[in-house]
Amino acid sequence: MNAERRRLPAGGRIDRGRRLRFSFDGRELTGCGGDTLASALLANGVTLTGRSFKYHRPRGIQGAGFEEPATLVQLEGADDATNLPVTRVALHDGLVARSVNCWPSASFDLGGVAQRFSALLPAGFYYKTFMWPNWHWYEPFIRRAAGLGRAPRDARKLRYETRFDHCDVLVVGAGPAGLMAALAAGASGARVLLVDDDHSPGGRLLGDNAIIDGAPAATWVDGAVARLDAMDNVLRLADATAWAYHEHNLVLVTERSPEGPVFQRTRRVRARRVVLATGAIERPLVFDNNDLPGVMLASAVRVYVNRYAVRPGDRAVVFTNNDSAYATALDLLTAGADVAAVVDVRSAAPGALTERVRRAGIDVLAGAQVTTAHGGRRLAGVLLSPPGGVSQRIDCDLLCVSGGWNPAVHLFSQARGELRFDAVSSAFVPGDSAQANACAGSSNGTSGLADCLHEGSEAGMRAARDAGFDGSVLEVPPVKDDGPAAPLEPCWHVETPAGNGKAFVDIQNDVTLQDLELARREGYGAVEHVKRYTTAGMGVDQGKTGNVNVIGALAQRAGESLETVGTTTFRPPYVPVEFGAIAGQRPGPEYLPYRHTPMTGWHKAHGAVMYEAGARWRRPGYYPQPGETFQQAVNRESEAVREAVGMYDGSPLGKFEIKGRDAVALLELVYTNNWHNLAVGTGRYGLMLTDTGLILDDGVTFRLGGHRYLMSTSTANAGEIYRHLEQILQVERPGWQVLVTPVTAQWANATVCGPLARDVLTATGTDIDLDAADFPFMHMREGQVAGLPARVYRVSFTGELSFEVNVPARHGLALWEALMAAGEPFGITPVGSEASHVLRVEKGFLSLGHEVDGTADPCDLGLGWVMSRRKPDFIGKRAVDIRRNRGGPRRELVGLLPENHAELMIEGAPITPGGRKCASEGFVSACVWSVVRRRTVALGLLRNGRARIGEWVHVRMLDRVVRAQVTQPVFHDPEGRWLRG
Amino acid sequence: MLLIPCPWCGARDEKEFENGGPARVPRPDPTAMTDEAWVDYLLIRPSHPGALRERWWHVHGCGQWFELWRDTVTHDFLDAPDER
Numbered sequence A: 001m002n003a004e005r006r007r008l009p010a011g012g013r014i015d016r017g018r019r020l021r022f023s024f025d026g027r028e029l030t031g032c033g034g035d036t037l038a039s040a041l042l043a044n045g046v047t048l049t050g051r052s053f054k055y056h057r058p059r060g061i062q063g064a065g066f067e068e069p070a071t072l073v074q075l076e077g078a079d080d081a082t083n084l085p086v087t088r089v090a091l092h093d094g095l096v097a098r099s100v101n102c103w104p105s106a107s108f109d110l111g112g113v114a115q116r117f118s119a120l121l122p123a124g125f126y127y128k129t130f131m132w133p134n135w136h137w138y139e140p141f142i143r144r145a146a147g148l149g150r151a152p153r154d155a156r157k158l159r160y161e162t163r164f165d166h167c168d169v170l171v172v173g174a175g176p177a178g179l180m181a182a183l184a185a186g187a188s189g190a191r192v193l194l195v196d197d198d199h200s201p202g203g204r205l206l207g208d209n210a211i212i213d214g215a216p217a218a219t220w221v222d223g224a225v226a227r228l229d230a231m232d233n234v235l236r237l238a239d240a241t242a243w244a245y246h247e248h249n250l251v252l253v254t255e256r257s258p259e260g261p262v263f264q265r266t267r268r269v270r271a272r273r274v275v276l277a278t279g280a281i282e283r284p285l286v287f288d289n290n291d292l293p294g295v296m297l298a299s300a301v302r303v304y305v306n307r308y309a310v311r312p313g314d315r316a317v318v319f320t321n322n323d324s325a326y327a328t329a330l331d332l333l334t335a336g337a338d339v340a341a342v343v344d345v346r347s348a349a350p351g352a353l354t355e356r357v358r359r360a361g362i363d364v365l366a367g368a369q370v371t372t373a374h375g376g377r378r379l380a381g382v383l384l385s386p387p388g389g390v391s392q393r394i395d396c397d398l399l400c401v402s403g404g405w406n407p408a409v410h411l412f413s414q415a416r417g418e419l420r421f422d423a424v425s426s427a428f429v430p431g432d433s434a435q436a437n438a439c440a441g442s443s444n445g446t447s448g449l450a451d452c453l454h455e456g457s458e459a460g461m462r463a464a465r466d467a468g469f470d471g472s473v474l475e476v477p478p479v480k481d482d483g484p485a486a487p488l489e490p491c492w493h494v495e496t497p498a499g500n501g502k503a504f505v506d507i508q509n510d511v512t513l514q515d516l517e518l519a520r521r522e523g524y525g526a527v528e529h530v531k532r533y534t535t536a537g538m539g540v541d542q543g544k545t546g547n548v549n550v551i552g553a554l555a556q557r558a559g560e561s562l563e564t565v566g567t568t569t570f571r572p573p574y575v576p577v578e579f580g581a582i583a584g585q586r587p588g589p590e591y592l593p594y595r596h597t598p599m600t601g602w603h604k605a606h607g608a609v610m611y612e613a614g615a616r617w618r619r620p621g622y623y624p625q626p627g628e629t630f631q632q633a634v635n636r637e638s639e640a641v642r643e644a645v646g647m648y649d650g651s652p653l654g655k656f657e658i659k660g661r662d663a664v665a666l667l668e669l670v671y672t673n674n675w676h677n678l679a680v681g682t683g684r685y686g687l688m689l690t691d692t693g694l695i696l697d698d699g700v701t702f703r704l705g706g707h708r709y710l711m712s713t714s715t716a717n718a719g720e721i722y723r724h725l726e727q728i729l730q731v732e733r734p735g736w737q738v739l740v741t742p743v744t745a746q747w748a749n750a751t752v753c754g755p756l757a758r759d760v761l762t763a764t765g766t767d768i769d770l771d772a773a774d775f776p777f778m779h780m781r782e783g784q785v786a787g788l789p790a791r792v793y794r795v796s797f798t799g800e801l802s803f804e805v806n807v808p809a810r811h812g813l814a815l816w817e818a819l820m821a822a823g824e825p826f827g828i829t830p831v832g833s834e835a836s837h838v839l840r841v842e843k844g845f846l847s848l849g850h851e852v853d854g855t856a857d858p859c860d861l862g863l864g865w866v867m868s869r870r871k872p873d874f875i876g877k878r879a880v881d882i883r884r885n886r887g888g889p890r891r892e893l894v895g896l897l898p899e900n901h902a903e904l905m906i907e908g909a910p911i912t913p914g915g916r917k918c919a920s921e922g923f924v925s926a927c928v929w930s931v932v933r934r935r936t937v938a939l940g941l942l943r944n945g946r947a948r949i950g951e952w953v954h955v956r957m958l959d960r961v962v963r964a965q966v967t968q969p970v971f972h973d974p975e976g977r978w979l980r981g
Numbered sequence B: 001m002l003l004i005p006c007p008w009c010g011a012r013d014e015k016e017f018e019n020g021g022p023a024r025v026p027r028p029d030p031t032a033m034t035d036e037a038w039v040d041y042l043l044i045r046p047s048h049p050g051a052l053r054e055r056w057w058h059v060h061g062c063g064q065w066f067e068l069w070r071d072t073v074t075h076d077f078l079d080a081p082d083e084r
């Protein structure tokens, strides 16, 4: 095999001494240091590099940067990554790459048969072909056939990082304008961050044969970079793309190859001023078979020749509507290629340039168009239609196209800057800024190199001044210029005779001119609709090359201006970003860390299955013993509490200490019942409502002293309650003297419950008198338990005798172990949240997220008695009154007993009249196996439920209807004798 | 992601704050209002493009609630208009 047969013997910014071996679709190839995968493939003469998304048509390489629409690759092994534009993969030794979307390889692709069925895949085909009878029948096949690459298998080994960053001036892009801007801003002493998405700085100067200051542009770039790197106040990042521009100048930049052990790093940069020097992206031209391998952007061909020393073809045709592609013809000639013709859409080809090209022996065909590209797996020739003449065929293996230039306005537009359509360049260019930024160079619609350098210098100086520094304009080096360019002639697509070829407006998503026409006929005329209906611009490349041609074609058909049609919305990310680079160092559960009680280690050592209890707290769900099923473990734990004694870790329960002269006033406002008469050392159940009269939370609050209270809340709701209380105190009642301190994590809580709870506490050793007469229900005592300072509360969430022992968190484990040891003779059993759930359902106690679902008010849940009639106002009172006065049926809390005693109904299952498929009249909020009733019991909310006790209702399960009898919502000890005992 | 000027801490990233919705008059006495007026107070919030007075809670900072004027179109924080 002829290795790198298309590599030029000299020139380029590559290191011929560094040979790199790589593999593509199983072929072993070589490249040079400084190559991208794309340039190395072209150097080896590999032109067929992929298959298209929908039709599996052969595709090659069209671009040279992030705009690449045609070839996406999958990297294997240590580089495992997918959907990368082939042009943005830096070559390294041992790289293994595959083209995505074809199997087994691009040149022998079984999916290619899809081309034969292309009539089945018109615009909107998702909505048409695959809807009947059910999309889900087709989805697996479509996903397999149409999906792009596969997600990395083992990404967690890679180290990602995110960090915040601040600077005075952020310059995006290190082309001629960006370098000048960074130099000017840097000279003022401002903190400058210069980011560029390429591996090497220089932007378009890397691909052009420009002369600056009498020397090749590369020399000037090297000098500018050296000056920047010598400034302490300038940080320059290469291979780093700014991909999102948010409010108040927050720009997200991801470095893909930072120094050190980090794989990728995202910087969240807050900049005082931003200079956008993001360059311009060349537009392709639209004609039949414009997707054949061998059709390339003219600017990309220049990059391959000048930067990578690769000749992408031997016999070329250049097809253009503007001046810039003439340089491609001359560069190809220098590289030893034969250039058959420059085909210029304009009837008046530019004088001076035409002369130069003709002198070099290249034919210039003015007023002509390429109508069709011919070839099988690669380009073999083009068909021309000269003005008024007959079609003419030219054989060639390379077609360089240029349809003009689109300024890369993506970030500017994300920052809500206005775009306007410039008739001279036929492109959308930046208008007024909406944030502290400015565009410079070709991203601003400026074309000449001298102008770009000047604009950069000016923008850098202004940015520095606006950021408060003493900036001045830098002298711009002299540039050898071709003089003013001749105007471009817009060409949104070539008019082709009806043929059987396809003219693509979006190469990546296989969207053709015919699809746009169909969408229009079917009533989708607005650009945002057309985008979604045809998927034009929705690929990984986001239509960087093709979108404006789509807008142009729509405008032409509608007889409107492009400005009227407008662009689709530019949204982040500008380039694909890996999830790891957004998440940073905190993958999986570390992203939002768990909270653990001091007893977590003990629970795990004793086999607990850990659950999340809300607000990221981890709590045991149940403690299965060897050989036990889930239900057996839950039954055993529940029975222990009902018949002997159990203990659970109640530490995650939300706790707030409330103190100050007006503490009781706060309680009176937020709770529905009375608090002014609560005696020191006692507690009361309280219900908190929203101002719209719905239940926000419930819990018990104790009075610790004169103006000191301890409020408990649901675990999951503690944050919300804190916000509620603080907002009242700071916004509504700023005059009140109350301090609220969250103390949830300060206390560890072991709750001993069951008929033998008192015996266990006595055996543990305490100086608190536990006798029921001295220490009744809803009272608290302070003292010693197991030699530890403790607060003991008599509250009960299980319906049994219960002591909630609280100690400072550091003593939590010692307390727990002491209670377990002392309780052993009594059969003390650790209990998880599953058993707690059973016990509370048996008692008909409410639970947040089950019965308290954000739509229930106190009366619905049988808690009307907790609402004070005496108080003129509390939060939610008026809304409850209004709702009650209006009348009408409400869903009310009831018990449900399924006909079949062993039936476990799914939580959330709807109750419907007769079990029919119709609007529900309620739902099952909880259903458990009751250890006291030896059958399943359930709670539910049912329309007019309280009036329907004794009735049979119907619960719809997934596969059947269950009959259940309506009962009172309590299944154990309705008088509450046990919990007061 | 806004940069929010906390009156106590200076400009800080939006991540540190929770939004409290449009600012309102202090909660009036419900017993002095008709049902309709009370329902309006509970449910009707100003929602228009342009200047809006909002509540913020600097929960991951100084813990203070405060109010700011913001242009909901441009996200610029504004000086309080004199008359309000």
Ligand SMILES: [Zn+2]
Binding pocket: B006, B007, B008, B009, B010, B058, B061, B062, B063, B064
């Ligand atoms: Zn603050």
